[in-house]
Amino acid sequence: MTRLLTWHDEWSLNIDVLDAEHQGLIEHLADICRRFGPEASPRRSGDAFALIDALTDLGEAVREHFKREEELMQAVGYDDIADHRTEHALLMAEYADQLRHWRAEGMNVFGEDAQEDARDWILDHILGADRDFAKAFHEVDDRLTSTVDRYGIAARARLNAVRRGL
Numbered sequence: 001m002t003r004l005l006t007w008h009d010e011w012s013l014n015i016d017v018l019d020a021e022h023q024g025l026i027e028h029l030a031d032i033c034r035r036f037g038p039e040a041s042p043r044r045s046g047d048a049f050a051l052i053d054a055l056t057d058l059g060e061a062v063r064e065h066f067k068r069e070e071e072l073m074q075a076v077g078y079d080d081i082a083d084h085r086t087e088h089a090l091l092m093a094e095y096a097d098q099l100r101h102w103r104a105e106g107m108n109v110f111g112e113d114a115q116e117d118a119r120d121w122i123l124d125h126i127l128g129a130d131r132d133f134a135k136a137f138h139e140v141d142d143r144l145t146s147t148v149d150r151y152g153i154a155a156r157a158r159l160n161a162v163r164r165g166l
């Protein structure tokens with residue numbers, strides 16, 4: 001029986017925009033598992049192209065997410081942005097390798113092992129370096145909040161922009 005990856009509240013970074021995207025990525029993967037997992041394949045009789053396309057789309061969604069995350073890091077002046085960028089690049093290279101491998105073997109059912117690889121890949125990101133960034137983000141957020149208390153409206157607009165991930 002396919003074990004679908006579902007969101008756990010303890011994975012929250014308390015940064016709304018990133019939590020929503022992480023939940024979206026987990027749901028995206030779960031959707032692929034439902035559509036192409038072993039339980040679905042008797043009805044589908046396997047479709048390698050559709051499965052690889054769906055997995056490629058997931059990779060693109062993660063790439064977009066990384067981009068927005070890096071923009072947010074830039075906006076708050078995160079010191080370790082270079083390391084985090086490198087980690088994103090490595091994760092994307094790892095996924096490209098995986099996709100090549102799946103394509104080469106003509107995978108047409110998203111089996112347990114492949115699902116686990118994809119699950120680990122996404123969780124590596126969500127439970128890894130993002131937690132360090134969240135810590136730094138909240139320190140900046142606390143500093144900005146005290147600035148808002150001192151300087152009022154203009155600082156508040158800036159704080160709200162940062163919180164929205166702009």
Ligand SMILES: [Fe+2]
Binds near residue numbers: 018022065069126130
């Ligand atoms: Fe992330």
